[in-house]
Amino acid sequence: MADYDVKPLITADEIATKIDALAAEINESFKDTEKLIVVGLLRGSFVFIADLVRKLTVPVEVDFMVASSYGDSTESSRNVRIVKDLDGQIRGKDVVLVEDIIDTGYTLSEVVRLLKTRDPNRLEICTLLNKPSRREVEIPIDFCGFDIPDEFVVGYGIDYAQNNRNLPFIGTVHFHGE
Numbered sequence: 001m002a003d004y005d006v007k008p009l010i011t012a013d014e015i016a017t018k019i020d021a022l023a024a025e026i027n028e029s030f031k032d033t034e035k036l037i038v039v040g041l042l043r044g045s046f047v048f049i050a051d052l053v054r055k056l057t058v059p060v061e062v063d064f065m066v067a068s069s070y071g072d073s074t075e076s077s078r079n080v081r082i083v084k085d086l087d088g089q090i091r092g093k094d095v096v097l098v099e100d101i102i103d104t105g106y107t108l109s110e111v112v113r114l115l116k117t118r119d120p121n122r123l124e125i126c127t128l129l130n131k132p133s134r135r136e137v138e139i140p141i142d143f144c145g146f147d148i149p150d151e152f153v154v155g156y157g158i159d160y161a162q163n164n165r166n167l168p169f170i171g172t173v174h175f176h177g178e
């Protein structure tokens with residue numbers, strides 16, 4: 001049995017409403033784009049990307065990268081491993097990088113640094129969750145869902161030690177005895 005409880009923070013309905021708003025912002029911002037490359041940063045963003053792209057009305061291509069820095073911990077290792085790179089080219093293209101959560105900022109800053117070396121026309125960042133109080137590396141966010149407090153969260157694709165990604169809502173983790 002897990003040695004922690006999950007307390008609801010953001011409901012499935014609140015997430016769905018926010019995704020409609022984020023998609024509307026992205027559709028407006030990229031309305032003149034021939035094709036938008038949506039880059040999903042796995043694994044945590046797989047649920048968010050699936051819901052978000054179905055609300056986009058601009059022509060879209062989807063590609064994925066896999067990055068990892070937390071392992072089974074609630075603390076970043078600050079060592080970002082790029083486990084899988086993009087399959088396609090982004091030179092001269094309009095790109096939105098889709099992330100589930102920005103916490104210290106290490107993961108995204110490393111991915112952004114790498115993608116910028118490939119000279120995209122536009123590279124913008126969309127995150128469902130943002131924990132501003134934990135930031136160690138500054139990251140400009142173009143499309144942001146929710147600012148959340150300094151608590152470890154799970155659900156809607158986001159894990160603790162690979163568990164809880166299947167929860168339809170977002171909740172905070174509370175270890176027994178804390």
Ligand SMILES: O=P(O)(O)OC[C@H]1O[C@H](OP(=O)(O)OP(=O)(O)O)[C@H](O)[C@@H]1O
Binds near residue numbers: 068070104105108
């Ligand atoms: O801003 P940071 O402190 O870098 O944290 C954010 C990153 O941490 C999580 O990834 P994780 O390394 O847990 O891999 P996962 O996506 O496979 O869950 C999350 O999905 C973000 O990519």
Ligand code: HPA
Binds near residue numbers: 103
């Ligand atoms: O709050 C979090 N939960 C799960 N993974 C994370 N990676 C960074 N912050 C978090």
